[in-house]
Amino acid sequence: MQVDERQCLVETKDKVLMITINRPPMNTLSRQTLLDIEKVLNEAENDNGIRAVLISGAGEKMFSAGADITEFGSMGDKEEGNKTLIRMHELFNRIENYPKPVIACINGKALGGGNELQMACHLVVAADSAELGLPEVRLGIIPGYGGTQRLPRLIGRRRALELMLSGDRISAEKALEYGLVNRVVPAEKVREEAFNLAARLASGAPLAIKGILDSVYRGSEQDLEAGLAVERENSLAVSGSEDAIEGVTAFFSKRPPEFKGK
Structure with a gap:
């Protein structure tokens, strides 16, 4: 699977496809990053040697800080902005509707589009040091990659509104309480635990x-x-x-x- 390794790292082990967002230190989601993720998912869908997908971020402090704000210039053009948002919605819907389990390994902060990405995944394992949030309102914008729709469905309307209207972050433990993640484990074990879960599902029918x-x-x-x-x-x-x-x-x-x- 050929991708730009400056954007994504891809590895397969025990029938688990591991995708690592590789844009440290913030692991922002450039258009190329998202296109690479889409390309890898497309190629893996009919590969019987791949039974589960694991998505994480490079490093130890950041899953993803969300969209690359250096690419926001085109959003002022409504036609181009609409095309971009439709493309992102299609990709995140693709992840949500993927026929193989997609597990997010939140190794650090998951903010903005990074949080929206993990919400599109089927299962989530988070480090105890992780933080999750949708801070877009503080930039004068709104979550645009599906956050306004998925977050209320996952944790309820009032909790979702409080988080989106304030832009506040929540801890991994609070995210677990809200039902936004499945498991919280020590940061030094988060990748191991997430992989073990993915491998277990990959051995299923x-x-x-x-x-x-x-x-x-x-x-x-x-x-x-x-x-x-x-x-x-x-x-x-x-x-x-x-x-x-x-x-x-x-x-x-x-x-x-x-x-x-x-």
Whole structure:
């Protein structure tokens, strides 16, 4: 996978694709950074050798400080600004709707677009030293990469409004209390813990995992009956698969299953 290593580092280990935002010290999300992430995700989607994705930031203090403000000049042009925002919304939607688990490893501060990026991921492991926030209001702008929509859905409208209207940051422990992250671990262990979680998911049944992700994200945006229809669709799609047969056979044989994504 060819990317600009000044923007992203890419490595695969134990069926986990590791993407590291490599723009220290702030790990800002330039357009090229985001295009590289998109390119890597596109190439990995149909690669059965990759079963999970892990996104982190280079260094120990910053997951990502968000958008590269040196690129804000074009935002004054409404037409160009609209194209940019649509592109970013499409990418973050792509991450949210990705058929393989995407885990964010928040190794430091996740601010602005960096926070919006982790909100688009499926699961989040944060260092105990991490801070999360959407400080855009302090620059006279609003979160534009999906924050105004995802944050209320994740933690509730009133908590989300307080954070966005004030621009305040919250600690990793508060983010855990709010349900914004899944786990908080010592900073020196955050990469190990996040990788172990990704590797565990990568060993699971790919078709079943894809069905669960689709059922949750597509179904939960609809009423219960429509959501149950999505669940039935995915259940029927996987129930006759080779993996389902392998899972049941392995269970009765008292051995670990060997899922192939078929």
